[in-house]
Amino acid sequence: MISRRNFLARAGALAAGAALQNTASHAQAHRQAPAVTPLDPGTLSRYVDPLPIPEVLRSRELRANPRNPANRLPYYRVAMREVVTKLHRDLPPTRMWGFNSTSPGPVIEARSGEGILVEWANELPAHHFLPIDHTLCGAEADKPEVRSVIHLHGGRTPASDDGYPEDWVVPGKSLLYHYPNRQDAALLFYHDHTMGINRLNIYAGLQGLYIIRDQAEDALNLPRGKYEVPLLLCDRALRSDGQLDYPVSGDPKSPWVPEIYPKAMLANGKLFPYLEVEPRKYRFRMLNGSNARFFRLSIGDLQEMHLIGADQGLLSAPASAKRILLGPAERTDFVFDFSAHAGKNLLLQSDSFEILQFRVASTGSKDTSALPATLRSVARIPEGRAVKTRRLTLDEAVDKVQNSMGMTLNKTPWDMPVTEKPVVNSTEIWELVNLTEDTHPIHLHLVRFQILDRRPFDVFAYQDTGELRFYGPPAAPGVDEAGWKDTVRCERGTVTRIIVPFEPYTGRYVWHCHILEHEDNEMMRPFEVVQKA
Numbered sequence: 001m002i003s004r005r006n007f008l009a010r011a012g013a014l015a016a017g018a019a020l021q022n023t024a025s026h027a028q029a030h031r032q033a034p035a036v037t038p039l040d041p042g043t044l045s046r047y048v049d050p051l052p053i054p055e056v057l058r059s060r061e062l063r064a065n066p067r068n069p070a071n072r073l074p075y076y077r078v079a080m081r082e083v084v085t086k087l088h089r090d091l092p093p094t095r096m097w098g099f100n101s102t103s104p105g106p107v108i109e110a111r112s113g114e115g116i117l118v119e120w121a122n123e124l125p126a127h128h129f130l131p132i133d134h135t136l137c138g139a140e141a142d143k144p145e146v147r148s149v150i151h152l153h154g155g156r157t158p159a160s161d162d163g164y165p166e167d168w169v170v171p172g173k174s175l176l177y178h179y180p181n182r183q184d185a186a187l188l189f190y191h192d193h194t195m196g197i198n199r200l201n202i203y204a205g206l207q208g209l210y211i212i213r214d215q216a217e218d219a220l221n222l223p224r225g226k227y228e229v230p231l232l233l234c235d236r237a238l239r240s241d242g243q244l245d246y247p248v249s250g251d252p253k254s255p256w257v258p259e260i261y262p263k264a265m266l267a268n269g270k271l272f273p274y275l276e277v278e279p280r281k282y283r284f285r286m287l288n289g290s291n292a293r294f295f296r297l298s299i300g301d302l303q304e305m306h307l308i309g310a311d312q313g314l315l316s317a318p319a320s321a322k323r324i325l326l327g328p329a330e331r332t333d334f335v336f337d338f339s340a341h342a343g344k345n346l347l348l349q350s351d352s353f354e355i356l357q358f359r360v361a362s363t364g365s366k367d368t369s370a371l372p373a374t375l376r377s378v379a380r381i382p383e384g385r386a387v388k389t390r391r392l393t394l395d396e397a398v399d400k401v402q403n404s405m406g407m408t409l410n411k412t413p414w415d416m417p418v419t420e421k422p423v424v425n426s427t428e429i430w431e432l433v434n435l436t437e438d439t440h441p442i443h444l445h446l447v448r449f450q451i452l453d454r455r456p457f458d459v460f461a462y463q464d465t466g467e468l469r470f471y472g473p474p475a476a477p478g479v480d481e482a483g484w485k486d487t488v489r490c491e492r493g494t495v496t497r498i499i500v501p502f503e504p505y506t507g508r509y510v511w512h513c514h515i516l517e518h519e520d521n522e523m524m525r526p527f528e529v530v531q532k533a
């Protein structure tokens with residue numbers, strides 16, 4: 001943890017809008033240490049570093065699946081460690097937490113139906129470098145500062161291996177998880193899920209991509225190899241000494257803040273990188289790995305992107321888009337054709353934030369890849385298949401300690417007994433009634449679901465009478481959301497309905513808002529998939 005003294009200095013400095021001090025000694029801070037100030041990323045030179053492409057992990061060993069020893073599976077050991085990394089040519093190296101030696105971590109690639117074992121080893125230092133809030137549930141002062149547990153987001157994973165937030169381990173310990181990968185090809189990601197400090201652990205760098213492939217997707221002949229580019233985008237706040245800054249409230253006893261919107265946009269861990277491309281089709285697989293920011297992505301002068309996939313894999317057919325909205329934890333998959341842009345530079349932007357420059361060569365190899373007219377059948381689940389409809393609210397609650405806004409799900413704190421107990425292999429409709437002023441990206445573990453519709457309603461009437469009075473007709477999901485999803489944007493004053501087959505495992509999982517500050521402060525609940533009585 002940051003020492004109390006530095007911590008106070010930081011909080012005070014932030015509150016006063018003054019320079020941050022980051023020094024070993026208080027006296028020194030006043031005399032000679034160079035002032036450490038928040039870094040304005042706009043002052044850095046643009047496009048001086050190549051975009052890093054994360055390494056794909058290779059397994060060198062088969063090991064027995066502990067729960068089924070006759071079954072030997074590819075085994076990976078992935079260590080969480082402190083890493084020191086250059087975010088930009090002109091910045092000093094930045095301390096982060098990563099996997100093996102990088103943040104984001106290496107890409108794990110798996111085949112559908114072929115299980116793997118991953119040993120997630122906590123080799124992190126004994127102290128945290130970001131401001132823990134001990135008033136949050138699960139992060140009390142009696143808990144070790146540094147804890148980790150990894151969850152495979154989007155994975156259809158047995159409950160014992162899903163990374164339950166309370167299953168964390170301390171440095172020196174590890175968790176061996178089995179991922180059966182019995183699911184369609186999709187871009188998933190792995191990330192920390194530790195109770196009460198998840199936002200800090202992920203902000204420190206504990207996330208990476210995980211790709212599942214299958215034959216149906218291979219047969220489509222989409223751009224692959226170096227023409228398929230994995231992109232993990234996230235925002236961070238930096239200081240002039242190159243180090244990560246995480247915003248704090250004015251209250252040193254409770255530094256939690258409700259959202260963060262830092263201004264440095266990292267693509268695969270670099271600030272303002274460039275990518276040299278050939279004038280041909282590329283496939284981009286993107287994750288929004290920000291704590292709270294929603295991206296509105298566009299290329300060049302709103303050039304056409306061909307959407308081919310969402311969170312849980314391919315759409316039924318490509319859809320054209322000029323902008324892609326991507327909430328925290330959402331993924332998008334699209335093909336972009338650079339052939340009309342030979343010899344030019346194009347920018348990937350989110351609103352006015354520049355993220356990545358494409359340098360299109362004037363010539364390249366022959367493009368033999370395809371953008372097929374149909375991709376995969378995504379049968380819509382009929383509403384009539386649902387055996388139960390649950391109405392669940394997203395709520396704002398005034399936090400007495402901080403006198404600020406906290407959020408809950410169905411007005412129920414984490415610690416209360418499990419209330420959502422779907423029966424395994426049954427389908428339910430969840431109506432997410434957003435009573436707050438924010439859009440919340442709501443994620444359910446284990447399952448994939450389809451978005452039925454969104455409908456604006458009268459929040460005040462609902463609060464008075466408990467009845468839904470709608471302002472208009474339901475709106476169908478956008479083309480970008482027409483496939484299988486695991487995270488859904490719930491807009492304010494809107495009821496979002498999703499239809500969810502709860503399969504194939506029983507056990508305890510979680511659902512939560514993927515704005516990590518919300519998730520860490522009570523906007524998370526367990527659910528339990530149960531055997532039919």
Ligand code: C2O
Pocket residue numbers: 151153191193329443445510512514
């Ligand atoms: Cu990205 Cu609970 O997960």
Ligand code: CU
Pocket residue numbers: 151152153154155443444445446
């Ligand atoms: Cu998840």
Ligand code: CU
Pocket residue numbers: 407438439440441513514515518519523
């Ligand atoms: Cu939220």
